[in-house]
Amino acid sequence: MTKKVRSVRPDTSFKETALALIQNRLSGVPVVDRQGRLVGIVSESDLLPREALDDDLLASAQAFFEGTFDWDSLFKNRKAVALTAGELMTTPVQTATPHTLLRQVAKRLSESGLRVLPVVDHGKVVGMVTRHDVLKVYCASDADTLCNVKDALEHRGYVPPRHCIDASVHEGIVTLGGTTIDPEGLRRALALVRAMDGVVAIRNLVRVDSSAG
Template identity: 35%
Template sequence: MTYARYTVNDVMTKNVIAITRDTEFKEIAACMKQWKVTAVPVIEGEGHVVGVVSEADLLPKEEFHGHRIGLIEQMYRPGDTAKAGAVRAEELMTSPAITVNPDVPLPQAARLMADQRVKRLPVVDADGNLKGIVSRADLLKIFLRSDDDLAAEIRHEVVDRLFPASHQNVKVSVTRGVATLTGRIHDATLIPVAARLAQSVEGVVNVDCRLESQASA
């Protein structure tokens, strides 16, 4: 059995609520409340993503409500003060949108979220058309894999391949996502490699590598 690498397509939400450039402020707020989301992609045409409106984009309306915006605020917070007077998605959205393709590996998507400091990413095809949305919570779904599934992948993808001559001497167990490798192998230099490869199996929380060299027996 060959274990495929998990990608954004495996965990993303495919039924996505989207709005258009002309969607008005109150409708956006109502949409977020109804569907319990904190951001919505803005699309045009056949679904081309042109931006994203998040709760953060809506908050300046409340922050500056009943408050006369001064020149200093306009100077130091031009984006927020402009959004305080916005009434449509086109004026509120962050554009261009930070997006990701369905075939991107999960670690890469996680790094993109961290680097860009966003909580979710619209998922688009090669033409930029909306196919889904992936959130931080979606990326964490990979840690719901069963212990048995994780142990089987570590056994097949790491132990059997790394130690073809002594794989039968290696025991793999996984408890609550923590993988433990025990046994004796021929080449001690491969022990840290085994630990690193086991840790790279998606869904593994941690690795306790107790492998020893047969030479030390």
């Protein structure tokens, strides 16, 4: 997460909004009200329509005189003539909190098509999280991932001495092996590991040995 992020107000000019976006070195800039509460976000895609404004106006003028003018298209392209952040911004905004799971952040970024999400705490923007931030978790070493997996399983009692489940990691793929007498416990263990940051996939080789109980 990037913590030091410049925000803009709804009445901030187009030029200042573009400058803030560039200074943040992110693909979006949060728009906040006088109390610092998030009211919208301006992304790179919100600014780009202005670049095509001249061509769009020429095409629109021609269509008007030919009787084929598309009023719906004019409404959709209203951002091309926007002069302030309030006119440019997208609202409502997909957000995250400091406690949002990374997988949930990834889902919101994917579903919204945004490249960045504001991180909000009690209504105030405390940072921005990007697609790049999400992908960083897969750069963790196999040793670190294995340590995290073992710690999580031991904390839940899924590894010796209470269970005979062991783990290994290669290229982010976690392999669970051994035996257990508790099928439900195994399902919980698989769900726990699958939800961990940095885990690419799971190979389940654990054998359920009901006779051992």
